[in-house]
Amino acid sequence: MNANLTGSRVLVTGGAGYIGSHAVRALCDLGLDVVVLDSLLTGHRAAVDPRASFLLGDVRDPAAVAEAMHGADAVLHFAALALVGESVQQPERYQDVNVGGTRCLAKEAATQGVRAFVLSSTAATYGDNAPSPITEAQPRQPCNPYGESKVAAEDVLSGSGVPCIFLRYFNAAGAITDGSLGEDHTPESHLIPLCIAAATGRRSALTVFGTDWDTPDGTCVRDYVHVLDLIDAHLRALEHLLGGGEGGPFNLGTGRGSSVREVLHAVSDVVGPVPHEAGPRRPGDPALLVASADKAREQLGWAPRRDLRTIVTDAWAWHRSHPDGYGD
Numbered sequence: 001m002n003a004n005l006t007g008s009r010v011l012v013t014g015g016a017g018y019i020g021s022h023a024v025r026a027l028c029d030l031g032l033d034v035v036v037l038d039s040l041l042t043g044h045r046a047a048v049d050p051r052a053s054f055l056l057g058d059v060r061d062p063a064a065v066a067e068a069m070h071g072a073d074a075v076l077h078f079a080a081l082a083l084v085g086e087s088v089q090q091p092e093r094y095q096d097v098n099v100g101g102t103r104c105l106a107k108e109a110a111t112q113g114v115r116a117f118v119l120s121s122t123a124a125t126y127g128d129n130a131p132s133p134i135t136e137a138q139p140r141q142p143c144n145p146y147g148e149s150k151v152a153a154e155d156v157l158s159g160s161g162v163p164c165i166f167l168r169y170f171n172a173a174g175a176i177t178d179g180s181l182g183e184d185h186t187p188e189s190h191l192i193p194l195c196i197a198a199a200t201g202r203r204s205a206l207t208v209f210g211t212d213w214d215t216p217d218g219t220c221v222r223d224y225v226h227v228l229d230l231i232d233a234h235l236r237a238l239e240h241l242l243g244g245g246e247g248g249p250f251n252l253g254t255g256r257g258s259s260v261r262e263v264l265h266a267v268s269d270v271v272g273p274v275p276h277e278a279g280p281r282r283p284g285d286p287a288l289l290v291a292s293a294d295k296a297r298e299q300l301g302w303a304p305r306r307d308l309r310t311i312v313t314d315a316w317a318w319h320r321s322h323p324d325g326y327g328d
Contacts, residue, residue, distance in 0.1 A: 004238075004239045004242035004243040005030070005032070005235065005238055005239050005242060007032075007033075008032055008033070008073040008074055008238075008242065009032070009033040009034075009035070009071050009072045009073050009074075010027055010032055010033070010034050010035070010072060010073065010074045010075070010076060010238070011035045011036075011037060011068055011069050011072040011074070011075045011076070012024050012027070012034060012035070012036050012037070012052070012075075012076045012078065013036075013037045013038070013059050013068075013075070013076070013077045013078055013079035013101075013105065014037075014038055014043060014059075014077070014078030014079030014080065014120075015034075015036030015037070015038055015043070015048055015052065015054075015076075015078065016036065016038040016040055016043025016044050016045060016047050016048050016054075017038070017042060017043040017044075017047070017078055017079070018172070018182075018183050018184070018185070018227070019078055019120065019172055019227055019230060019231070020036075020038070020043070020076070020078035020079070020120075021043075021044075021047035021048060021049070021181050022176060022181055022227050022228065022230075022231050023076055023078070023231050023234055024036055024048060024049045024052050025049050025176065025181060026228075026231045026235065027052075027235075028049045028051040028052055030235075034049070034051070034052040034053065035052065035053045035054075035055065035068050035069075035072065036048050036052050036053065036054045036055065037055050037057050037059065037064065037065070037068040037079070038054070038055075038056065038057075038079065039056070039057065039058045039059075039079070040056060042081075042185070042186075044184060044325070044326040044328055045328070046326040046327070046328060047181060047184075047326060055067060055068045058101070059077075059079045059097075059101030059102075059104060059105055060096070060097065060100050060101045060104050061104070062104055062107075062108065065104050065105055065108045066108055066112075069105075069108050069109065069112055069114065070112070071112075072112065072114055073114065073115055073116065073242065074114065074115060074116040074117070074118070074238050074241070074242065075105065075109055075114055075116070075117045075118070076118050076120070076234055076238070077102065077105060077117065077118065077119050077120060078120045079101060080097065080098045080101070080120065080149075080150075080153075081093065081094050081097050081098060081146070081149075082122075082146065083146070083187075083189065084124070084144050084146045084147075085189075087144055087145035087146035087149070088144055088145060090145075091145035091148075094145045094146055094148075094149040095145070095148075095149055095152070097149075098146075098149035098150065098152075098153055099149050099152040099153050099156060102119070102152075102153040102156050102157060103156050105117075106156050106157050106160035106162060107160070109160065109162045110160050110161050110162050114162055115163060115241065115242055116163055116164075116165075116237075116238050116241035116242045117157060117160075117162045117163065117164040117165075117241075118164070118165050118167060118234055118237045118238060118241070119153060119154065119157055119164060119165070119166045119167065120167060120169075121150050121153070121154060121166040121167055121168045121169075121249070122146075122147065122150050122168055122169065123168055123169065123170045123223075123251075123253075123289065123291065124142055124144065124146055124147035124150060125140045125142055125147050125150050125151050125154070125168060126138050126139075126140060126141065126142070126147075126168075127140075127141035127142050127143040127147065128143050128285070128286045128289075129141070129143075129286065130289075132257075132286075132288045132289060132290045132291075133253070133255050133290045133291055133292035134251065134289075134290070134291050134292060135251070135292045135294070135295070136168075136248070136249045136250065136251055136295055140154075154166045154249070163241045163247050164241070164247045165237045165240070165241060165247045165248065165249075165250060166248065166249045166250070167230075167233060167234065167237060167250055167252055168249055168250065168251050168252065168291075169225055169230055169233075169251075169252040169253065169291075170222065170223035170224070170225060170251075170252070170253045170289065170290070170291050171190070171191075171222050171223055171224045171225065172225060172227050172230055173190065173192050173224045173225065173226060173227065173311045173315065174192075174226040174227045174228065174306065174310070174311040174312075174314045174315050175227065175314045175315050175317060175318035176227075176228065176314070176318075177228075177314055177317070178317070179314075179317035179318045179320065179321045179322070180318075180321075181318070182315065182317075182318025182319065182322060182325075183315070183318070184322070184325030184326050191222075191260065191263055192224070192263060192267065192311065192312060192315050193315065193319065194206055195263060195264060195267040195271075195274045196267060196271055196312075196315060196316060196319050197319075198274050198275050198276065199267055199268070199271040199272045199273060199274045199275075200271065200272070200319070200323075202323070204275070205275035205276055205277050206264075206274060206275065206276040206277070207276070207277055207278075207279040208260050208261075208264075208276055208277070208278050208279060209279050209280065209281055209282045209285060210278075210279070210280065210281035210282070210285065211278045212281075213281070213287040214287050214288075215259055215287050215288060216259065217259050217261045217262070218261075219259045219260035219261045220259065220260055220285060220286070220287055220288070220289075221257040221258065221259045221287065221288045221289070221290065222257055222258065222289055222290070223253035223254055223255075223256070223257040223258075223289065223290040223291050224254070224257070224258055224263075224308060224311055225252055225253055225254060225304055226304065226305075226306035226310065226311050226314070228306065228314075229252075229302075229304040229305060229306055230252060232302060232305075233250070233252050233296060233300065233302045236300040236301060236302050237250065237300060240299065240300055245299070246299075250293075250295055250296045250299070250300065251291040251292060251293050251295065251296065252291065252293055252296060252302070252304075253290055253291025253292070253293050253304075254290065254291070254293070254304050255290060255291060255292055255293060256290060257288065257289070257290035258308050262308065263308070263312075264276060266308050266309055266311075266312045267312050267316075269309070269312075270309065270312045270313050270316050271312070271316050
């Protein structure tokens, strides 16, 4: 571990969620003082490492934020609403939670002199028409209220005076290797857990939205990154900022991506056959959406180490041992 991180107190918002809980585990493994602030709206109390201090509260509540951030050197901000379809139906709510929550955190971080703030951002800030592989120089042109809320959250932090990094990742996937943490979303919208559910008979056949795209096998290509590789990037981002490094946006991706058919084949190899059927294209879906992570490699020393099969194998370990998720 970099000396910049040693002895730090870290606040993790949304630390009971999918990616946040993996971050909390990693920070606790490093022996750091970790505080989790989570409303449990979509998170799970059972996902929070018992070595961390837990505070039930909302990131929009100044009193809860002040209490949770007291003495913190750094903040990892995962707490957000993240369903694109829901954001279209409830745009004001996404502004309230994602932007309002970030504003409350940024204000308190500036007051308390927090030295590093890492925002869990998204490729949705770029929109659907960006050329692939996408670099950080690509203009932000979100095409849904979720992406718009993340653009606004980035802007709030940029103007706060707090040293900050925005990690724009594409498709988080996988689980911790021992199967003790993983995805438990309601509703589930991610391809790999949906494939596993179909392979195990817990849902009906999967629909492949378009088989005539301009890609090598005719199905859409997306950039899947193992959740543990994402956490490694978050730790490196904290170290970078605490060491006086420059902030700003960083893409996290493989630069290659995997097609829907490749995911189906990987899940079939690891879990069993995935019942699926071809359907029409979905309006607005890009054929190819992958990231250039050159900046993260050059400035943070980060690169994804786990391939698609490892992602699926680790996801299956979680779903096999937790068929009903966290059971709450």
